[in-house]
Amino acid sequence: MSEGREALSGAIAGVAGGDRAALKTVYRLTSAKLFGTIIRIVPERERAEDILQDVYVKVWRRAGRFDGSKGSPITWLCTIARNTALNELRRDGRKVEPPADTLPEVEDSDALPADEWLCAMEESQALARCLQELSGDQRRSIRLAFFEGYSYSELAKKVDVPLGTMKSWVRRGLAGLKGCLGG
Amino acid sequence: MADDGIPQAEDPFLTAGELALGVLEGSDLAAARRSQLVDAAFAEAVEWWETRLGAMGEAAGSGVPSDTVWQGVEARVDALDGADNVELPMTGRRGPAGWSIVTAIVGLGAAAAALVLFLSTPATSPVAPPQIASTPGDQLVAQLGDDETNRSLASRIDPDSGELRLAISGLQADTGKTPELWVIPAGGAPISLGAIPEEGDFSRDLSTEESALLVAGATLAVTFEDDTGERHETPTMPILLAGALAEV
Incomplete structure (x- = not known):
């Protein structure tokens, strides 16, 4: 397990124990990544930031359910972020269409993510x-x-x-x- | 496989994948969400897909959220911690005089009438039993649905984690109104569990008092109430949906 992944798993365990500082660590390590995930689905900054807030409140409540044997901590967090964004989209609709040129970006991109250490x-x-x-x-x-x-x-x-x-x-x-x- | 060559969503594992991917919509989405709540094997399959497909998300870009996001998270976590220490004022009370079978039956739809009968004769409940998977376990589920209005709500309660999960469909309320969830203990009066979304998935932690009420045999019901941000003392007729909680 990479050092970053280990640090993140440890911080999530801390959140499960009610440690507020650990939540801040999780936020510091992952908020940029989760924001990137959300804003792809809900491409309005203010709305995406509200969703991001919801996500970390969920993380605070659900950290005890994270099971490291089932997947990586960042995947677990990204899934919460993505599902929260999708729920928001299904509830309130797509108010702004993503720019048409986003199509090629998601095509067959095998580029390694910049924050590879988390993955x-x-x-x-x-x-x-x-x-x-x-x-x-x-x-x-x-x-x-x-x-x-x-x-x-x-x-x-x-x-x-x-x-x-x-x-x-x-x-x-x-x-x-x-x-x-x-x- | 059908003649047109499209792999049909008869394979629940693929349906779970469609749900995890987020492509389902309308009644297919509502049905899959219900399955996720009441069918443990299906829920596990959704989790499998979320974990596998989630690895794709690691290739998504990143962005820098405003500083105010963290401040908002802190404030909301503070509020949550505070709320956990507040006792539910309604918990354990008996029904007000206004909640009588006579007043309740007047002008009600079938679901509500069934609920009222259920309250009066719990031993021979006419409320349709929840359609549940036969997986043994200690979770509680209730499936509430009304074919005429296409309103539905599937609920799952996990006593271990103290979490309530709902999949809601078609509960769009008029302006100023909101759907509100109620629990009616066997032989008791309705107690509000608070406002719920009109559509989509919803989950929240239950207080100890709420968990004590949500047991097999209790009934869940939904009404539209004024959107005051507070829990109401008594439900406003009509009851939109009602169904019994059962263990799975």
């Missing part, structure tokens, strides 16, 4: 390898759904294909990932 490299590499085994349409659709938080009908509209085609791409892609990742 669970094994999981990231396994997923990247399995995504590469999918067809381009399947891979791009799944990436677009993940990064921008698009639903099936939004994806179909964005990529300009029939809804059934989009569902087919995503389901086939997920089935491929399931096999490749050993689900």
Whole structure:
């Protein structure tokens, strides 16, 4: 386990014990990353910051449920951030469309993240390898759904294909990932 | 697999993946969220996908939030810690005189009428039993739904962590109103569990007093109330949804 990942796991354990300083450590280590995750889905700064606040309040309440054996701490935090942003989106709608040029950014980017020290490299590499085994349409659709938080009908509209085609791409892609990742 | 070659979402594991990815919408989304709450195997599959797909998020960019975000987090955590020490004023009280079977039945829909009958004759409850998975465990679930209005609420209570989780659909209230969740202990009066969102997933920690009320056989119900930011003493008719809590 990397030093950064260990520090983050330790801080989450501290939060589970009610340690406010540990929460600040988690915030310091991860707020930029989680903000990046949220603002991709809700590209309005003020709204994204409100969601970020919600996320750390959830972390304060749920830290006891983090299980390091099931995944990396940053993945757990990113999942909370992403789900909170998606819930906000489903509840209040997409008020601002992400700029159209965001599409290429999420396409097949295998660049290592800047804060590599936080990451669970094994999981990231396994997923990247399995995504590469999918067809381009399947891979791009799944990436677009993940990064921008698009639903099936939004994806179909964005990529300009029939809804059934989009569902087919995503389901086939997920089935491929399931096999490749050993689900 | 169907003729059109699309892998159908009949494979619950793939549906779990669709939910984790966030592509589901409408009734498919509501159904998957309900499954997540009442079906332990499905919930585990969603977690599997979230962990695997979550690794993709590590390639997302980062941004610098304003300093005020942390200040807001601190203030809200302070408020939470304070709230944990406040006793629920309504806990344990018996029903006010206004909550009588006669007044309650007047003008109610089927769900509410069933609830009232349930309150009066708990041994032969006409409330539809929750559709639950047969996985043994000590969690509590209730599925509340109304096909006519497409309103639904699935709830799961984890006594170990003291957490209440809800998947809500179609509870859009008029301006100035908000959906409010109630627990009705067997033979007791409704006690407010506070306002809940109109749509989406919601979770919060339960106080010790609330956990003591949320036991198998108690009924959960939803009404629309004035959005005052406070819990109400008695529910306003009609009762929109009602259903019994059962162990899974």
